[in-house]
Amino acid sequence: AKSAGGNRYELADPEADARAITRHGLTTALPTALDRGEFFIEYQPLVHLGDGSVRGAEALVRWLHPQHGVLGPDRFIPLAEHTGLIVPLGRWVLEQSVRQARAWQERYDGAGPLRINVNLSPCQLSHPGLVQDTVDILERAGVTPDALCLEVTESALIGADDDLLKPLRRLAEMGVDIALDDFGTGYSNLANLRRLPVSILKLDRSFTQSMQQFPADPVDLKIVEGIVSLAHGLNLAVTVEGVETGAQAEQLRILGCDTAQGWYYARPGPPERLHELALVDATG
Ligand code: C2E
Numbered sequence: 449a450k451s452a453g454g455n456r457y458e459l460a461d462p463e464a465d466a467r468a469i470t471r472h473g474l475t476t477a478l479p480t481a482l483d484r485g486e487f488f489i490e491y492q493p494l495v496h497l498g499d500g501s502v503r504g505a506e507a508l509v510r511w512l513h514p515q516h517g518v519l520g521p522d523r524f525i526p527l528a529e530h531t532g533l534i535v536p537l538g539r540w541v542l543e544q545s546v547r548q549a550r551a552w553q554e555r556y557d558g559a560g561p562l563r564i565n566v567n568l569s570p571c572q573l574s575h576p577g578l579v580q581d582t583v584d585i586l587e588r589a590g591v592t593p594d595a596l597c598l599e600v601t602e603s604a605l606i607g608a609d610d611d612l613l614k615p616l617r618r619l620a621e622m623g624v625d626i627a628l629d630d631f632g633t634g635y636s637n638l639a640n641l642r643r644l645p646v647s648i649l650k651l652d653r654s655f656t657q658s659m660q661q662f663p664a665d666p667v668d669l670k671i672v673e674g675i676v677s678l679a680h681g682l683n684l685a686v687t688v689e690g691v692e693t694g695a696q697a698e699q700l701r702i703l704g705c706d707t708a709q710g711w712y713y714a715r716p717g718p719p720e721r722l723h724e725l726a727l728v729d730a731t732g
């Protein structure tokens with residue numbers, strides 16, 4: 449929309465209208481989209497920073513909308529959370545991803561079984577079926593719990609009471625890894641980390657971005673260094689996301705981060721892509 453000049457309000461914003469219509473349209477189309485099989489999952493490899501080997505992948509859901517084409521999760525996950533569809537959709541993503549992990553494991557078992565990371569929305573966390581659904585899905589697929597990592601955002605766990613943490617604790621006891629996603633963007637009390645059943649910190653992309661210049665900003669370096677040493681002191685592994693350049697990867701490796709993810713290694717893609725990457729990796 450054109451700028452109206454001064455502080456004057458634009459009364460009609462055609463783009464905002466279009467957005468609102470689309471939002472409404474998308475919301476009503478969501479439930480049938482699941483039944484019609486319009487969702488699909490892309491996988492982005494997780495790479496060990498020490499030796500460059502592929503250790504697993506994060507599952508990222510997309511919607512192939514019949515009119516609008518491929519929509520990213522930022523367009524529809526908030527709507528699915530609002531309407532409650534996120535529970536069956538999230539369960540579908542988990543089932544598909546775990547089955548995919550099993551298929552990878554059958555074909556490739558290099559530095560250990562390929563692992564699968566799946567995002568969990570806060571609504572799924574408070575849904576009473578979470579633990580049993582997860583157990584059933586793992587059993588049906590023949591995947592052991594330690595090959596699964598559930599990613600929960602830091603903001604979802606800030607101020608979480610024990611009732612909310614209980615299912616996560618049970619999953620962690622079974623051997624499922626819990627990762628704290630987008631770490632560093634919430635305002636969590638670091639001491640609070642001890643209370644959470646997490647085993648992995650996923651450092652937010654903003655930290656990776658600040659490693660763009662070489663040498664990176666000394667204050668940012670100190671912050672990441674501090675987070676890594678705190679994490680390792682608490683026995684947590686550190687994953688970095690949004691790695692786009694070799695310089696960032698090198699800097700983050702030197703800082704002691706364990707695992708990385710980002711366009712530098714591979715964009716999210718179809719499951720066959722991960723298999724290719726893992727195989728190339730295994731054969732040198
Ligand atoms: P996230 O969990 O933080 O996922 C990482 C996002 O960063 C993904 O965006 C990924 O495509 C993108 N990314 C990966 N490497 C790079 C890079 O090098 N540079 C840049 N600029 N971006 C990179 P995507 O796929 O659009 O997903 C957005 C968010 O949607 C995810 O953020 C996650 O919070 C949510 N999401 C995705 N799939 C699911 C799901 O199945 N369930 C739930 N509840 N949320 C999901």
Ligand code: CA
Pocket residue numbers: 506567599629
């Ligand atoms: Ca994630």
Ligand code: CA
Pocket residue numbers: 594623624625647
């Ligand atoms: Ca584990």
Ligand code: CA
Pocket residue numbers: 629630650652653689
């Ligand atoms: Ca993230």
